[in-house]
Amino acid sequence: MEDIDLFWVIIASALLFLMQAGFLCLETGMTRSKNNINVAIKNFCDFCVSALAFWVLGFGLMYGLSYHGWIGMDLFSLDFSKAPPSLAVFFLFQVMFCVTSVTILSGIVAERMKFGTYLFVAVIVSGLLYPVAGHWSWAGRWGSEGTGWLAELGFVDFAGSTVVHSVGGWAGLALVLIVGPRLGRFDDGSGSKAITPSNMPTATLGALLLFIGWLGFNGGSTLVLNETVPSILINTVVGGCVGAMSAGGLRYAVNQRLDVDQFINGALGGLVAVTANCFAVSTGSAALIGLVGGMIVVFISQLLETFKIDDAVGAIPVHLGAGIWGTLATGLYGDLETLGTGLNRFEQIGVQGLGVLVYGIWTFGVAYFVFYAGNAVFRFRVSEEEEIVGLNISELGVHQENEMHASRVMLDRMLP
């Protein structure tokens, strides 16, 4: 095998896998301990079912022989022991992208969805929504014939600001509109009420693990270990660092508050924002893109509050908000020669905007429709009583030391 390139992608896959641990820490830390087992085990199991759904169905839809740039038609349920090593490595890397996209949803709707219905959602996203959307931009990346129709137009999304992050964000937005806010989050007329997180240091650890994993996310997306990789890695680090400072700083400037969430989510926003373009921008541009990415996180967080949309971990601002920005920034700041689409600056910006729009319509539209129907059949949400008691006990029947304490506190508050 062409050793070093495949080797690099294998390592990148392991780094991406670490992002699952990052999401787990981020999400359990930001939610309440009465639900934290539920949050953790959903993260664990969505990895398992999504990886399998992507193997059976999704990978073929995304990277199989293209039907006019719209959908893939082979490579389903492959036996990789008989496949070329390069295809197996490519699958390994792609399966980690797919589960990342899915896991984004779990955070948004944490603390109120049934375990089983969440797995249904995970299968829909990993087996259908994500791979079809991905095909339009990334078909042919492994070598199957055909190009996605958006890529054909010149749409560029290097490592998935839109294809992975926005898709996860759009689907999550659809889902949160259907399941609704957590009890007590927007109850009275006076606006939102913060929900006490269980463990912010764990959430911060999660953000660090995500940051580390992002080296694989962006660095591996070249699929070869070429001379662009080092600059990509530095752009990733710079984008994330600036994003943290810009979101945290903006929140401090406006509200005179040091807001831990915003430092963390700002970093992630910066990372999402450079994801689409880190191969084609200067280090300074990466800093600028991260700067705006961080600000967008603060702005969209505020917007969600205004519209009473309850995103439990702030994933919509990060993955959808900064994802859109990163996709547009590719048109604004990307070196046209490196992008290699043959478009001029205005055309490139236009097609990036078109891509943002198309992904929004497809993902949000289909997700809303399917989840609406699914909810009608299965009822996605736990009962009010179950939510008050907490999903650890009500759904999983697990009594856990700190969580017993915490739910007692919670009940004390609820009861007269």
Added chain:
Amino acid sequence: MEDIDLFWVIIASALLFLMQAGFLCLETGMTRSKNNINVAIKNFCDFCVSALAFWVLGFGLMYGLSYHGWIGMDLFSLDFSKAPPSLAVFFLFQVMFCVTSVTILSGIVAERMKFGTYLFVAVIVSGLLYPVAGHWSWAGRWGSEGTGWLAELGFVDFAGSTVVHSVGGWAGLALVLIVGPRLGRFDDGSGSKAITPSNMPTATLGALLLFIGWLGFNGGSTLVLNETVPSILINTVVGGCVGAMSAGGLRYAVNQRLDVDQFINGALGGLVAVTANCFAVSTGSAALIGLVGGMIVVFISQLLETFKIDDAVGAIPVHLGAGIWGTLATGLYGDLETLGTGLNRFEQIGVQGLGVLVYGIWTFGVAYFVFYAGNAVFRFRVSEEEEIVGLNISELGVHQENEMHASRVMLDRMLP
């Protein structure tokens, strides 16, 4: 140096090292906070003493010049600054295998063994039990003359379903029979009583870290970065994912319970099951092997309850149960040409069964004898009072915020 192959094994070693962090999280999360420092520091220190014991003694016994396939006779206490780089890399990788096998024990007997006596156990396993057992299958892997007697017969255990996992499981079973169940676990006649875990999200994080590390465990066991590696990695991922769903699903089907333990341990069971055979089976077979591996975890867990054997984290079902299954599955599903033993299907299954038996007799037998004698001399277990107060305070004298709270709760329950 033959760069890329050694490089791959170095990376695999780092991934394996991460499994120590995984075990730490898994075991501290599944146990009570009044003992969790004790659990954590045992995991940390057993790494340290086992690595040193393996350097001084074990490595030579396992990989030194073979005495008729039974035991190694050189390579003790090597100075690696003078050794060939390939030997040093091989040692680094092998030391991580050894500590994995040892760490399995720590979980099984958590919450009741003295720190010092546990280190004694760790030295016995890493310096004697594991390396001698390993020699029989893996002697000559680095290049010393001689082949283990089981390998000579055609026994195949690629990355250690038996050599690492079952050996740890058998030794742990012997140990748990000697130290006995935790207080309160099987006290009344009405069967078992679950013990409240301190932090299941941490345990879930641990399972994820173990899963990530397993890429190195299985992927590195080729010792070269050849074209089999990508398929091995995918078989590993598929085996683990299917195992989680099969164990969790089976438990749900039987008991109508979503059981977090079973999802986690099912994944680990699936991973253990494919460990012996992932280089020689199709992706579909890996899924099947993982499926059965997960079911075996559920079944053996039940069996342990019936026999009132108190495995604090469920490591016996995972490492011993699924380890035996994976070893047999190598005979059942392994591609005979890839196995390369020259045996036919029936002979291969036979010799795999023989290996299972031999390892059981050796490891359980010697472990039981040595631990029985050790226990007679040192008394492995803490006193009843120490166990009730918790090992954090009674053994380590560490007062820790949440643990103070937890032990008070525990005392409250015990006292009238």
Added chain:
Amino acid sequence: MEDIDLFWVIIASALLFLMQAGFLCLETGMTRSKNNINVAIKNFCDFCVSALAFWVLGFGLMYGLSYHGWIGMDLFSLDFSKAPPSLAVFFLFQVMFCVTSVTILSGIVAERMKFGTYLFVAVIVSGLLYPVAGHWSWAGRWGSEGTGWLAELGFVDFAGSTVVHSVGGWAGLALVLIVGPRLGRFDDGSGSKAITPSNMPTATLGALLLFIGWLGFNGGSTLVLNETVPSILINTVVGGCVGAMSAGGLRYAVNQRLDVDQFINGALGGLVAVTANCFAVSTGSAALIGLVGGMIVVFISQLLETFKIDDAVGAIPVHLGAGIWGTLATGLYGDLETLGTGLNRFEQIGVQGLGVLVYGIWTFGVAYFVFYAGNAVFRFRVSEEEEIVGLNISELGVHQENEMHASRVMLDRMLP
């Protein structure tokens, strides 16, 4: 690009990044939950600001064209998309060293410094103190013209026992003298009072992550994947393992106590001690150096108590104490040919001692002066009330489940 060497350094950088996660766990675990968000977010943000300060200023000062061996004069604020890949990879690796050095400070002065003033300190260390000090030993490592004046004299510090660890330790010592001990730590005349840690298993996890990351720290410092790397990695593992046992064992021998801190910090001390010399000593010498490194941790910990210096996580014994020892040990045990300085044993020991002295004077002197001035202007420390309530609530306004409980307990103790 010369693939494999750059690839190795990229991987080493990712491993080093993991050390940030390790520090976060170590420090939040060893401190109280009323401050743990503050500790975590400081660790996260010091990474961000330090990485940026190093990019803008520090990297040039450290590795730019040398002005007579004292300071670098170019390579500021580079655009890495236009730079040679080897320079970009080198920067990535070096930025992780820089943030490691900075993070050492955060632990020492945890639980009493304001967030904003700590970031000021981080910028001073990463943008000025560390890079200038580093230049004296490591200038020219990437290829810019010139050699540091200490390196010119024959001073050897392979991976930074002094350049990274002692520098962090000296700066931290200066800082802790200025901010003073935590309330209640040395209040009465009867000596020190231990402060209850929040979560020692998390701290132990942190130590494990640091240990894993150290493979990159030392292994990557060759900057090429040559035949020395495997022995370096083994020396690292052996040094850390022996350090844990020696510190823990010494404390047990003297005080009849199993002291979790000392096992953990002993391992880190052993790791720091071999950092300077792991490329030039035998495995046996690494064990000896780790042994003494662990003992020094115990000794210096005691010394700090005696002088009523309140190092919240024991980072001064580890990074400064064992760092000095490791630097001297390079002279004592290093293979002179491998060191390649042309000095004889006595000269080598002498120049190592000179280096220790010079770094102490520079770092402690400048740090004390700058921090003293900074403190006069900004007042580094929170108010007494804020410290009692805890920095999570008083500084960050974050109410967190377990921390609400903990601060109430704390207040209960303080109030009559």
